Amino acid sequence: MARLPLIAGNWKMNLNHLEAIALTQKIAFSLPEKYFAKVEVTVLPPFVDLRSVQTLCDGDKLLLKYGAQDLSPHDSGAYTGDVSGAMLAKLGCSYVVVGHSERREYHAEDDDLVNRKVRAALKHGVTPILCVGEKIEVREQGEHVGHCNNQLIAALKGLKAEQVSNVVVAYEPVWAIGTGKVATSADAQEVCAALRAALAEKYGAEVADSVRILYGGSVKSGNISELVKQRDIDGALVGGASLDGDEFSKLCALAAGGPLP
Numbered sequence: 001m002a003r004l005p006l007i008a009g010n011w012k013m014n015l016n017h018l019e020a021i022a023l024t025q026k027i028a029f030s031l032p033e034k035y036f037a038k039v040e041v042t043v044l045p046p047f048v049d050l051r052s053v054q055t056l057c058d059g060d061k062l063l064l065k066y067g068a069q070d071l072s073p074h075d076s077g078a079y080t081g082d083v084s085g086a087m088l089a090k091l092g093c094s095y096v097v098v099g100h101s102e103r104r105e106y107h108a109e110d111d112d113l114v115n116r117k118v119r120a121a122l123k124h125g126v127t128p129i130l131c132v133g134e135k136i137e138v139r140e141q142g143e144h145v146g147h148c149n150n151q152l153i154a155a156l157k158g159l160k161a162e163q164v165s166n167v168v169v170a171y172e173p174v175w176a177i178g179t180g181k182v183a184t185s186a187d188a189q190e191v192c193a194a195l196r197a198a199l200a201e202k203y204g205a206e207v208a209d210s211v212r213i214l215y216g217g218s219v220k221s222g223n224i225s226e227l228v229k230q231r232d233i234d235g236a237l238v239g240g241a242s243l244d245g246d247e248f249s250k251l252c253a254l255a256a257g258g259p260l261p
């Protein structure tokens with residue numbers, strides 16, 4: 001099955017709402033419409049920027065999508081500081097990142113919470129981009145494949161096969177995030193293929209074939225082409241390089257097979 005590549009720009013805790021408007025405009029107008037037939041592009045700004053980005057995307061009927069970096073596992077109520085899947089859905093968010101290693105590390109998110117967040121996203125019709133990935137010591141012990149597969153299966157616990165089809169998976173080795181140390185495309189392919197095999201074993205080949213698996217970790221315009229050439233890599237979750245409009249547009253155009261805008 002042909003899977004449409006997805007390039008997702010995770011802005012992390014960068015850019016206020018005015019800067020968000022400027023960057024969104026830059027990306028949308030750098031990438032002519034024809035590219036969007038070959039690659040899906042989403043920005044993932046901080047919560048406070050989302051309303052501005054939504055207004056811009058709706059008003060100008062942009063093909064660019066947008067989403068959030070986290071959500072609450074709850075629907076509503078006394079959860080100070082949290083944002084629900086229903087709120088994100090109402091704002092037209094297509095995607096939400098779940099289980100990013102920075103949230104696992106700095107907010108002590110465990111597999112159970114990640115699973116509840118995946119379910120909350122699906123319940124409200126927002127596609128979760130579920131992140132898995134190993135720390136350097138796990139890779140050095142040669143246990144990266146098993147580690148990532150375990151994170152994947154735990155995060156999907158209790159879901160039906162048809163729900164799993166609506167999940168995007170992102171393999172982000174922790175040692176490659178923000179370090180400039182990109183995994184080789186063969187290393188990335190190894191884990192992405194193993195994740196797809198784990199999905200096939202548990203949910204069947206059809207579901208496994210339909211799920212998009214992204215790579216994330218120091219992706220830029222210089223390495224995207226090699227990564228998306230890999231059989232099981234269907235795009236990228238991009239951090240640093242998504243904050244530069246020219247660089248991100250170039251990266252998206254290359255993922256679409258070019259030419260550069």
Ligand SMILES: O=C(CO)COP(=O)(O)O
Nearest residue numbers: 010177178217218239240
């Ligand atoms: O964490 C990432 C995306 O979610 C990757 O970040 P960098 O692209 O900055 O390495």
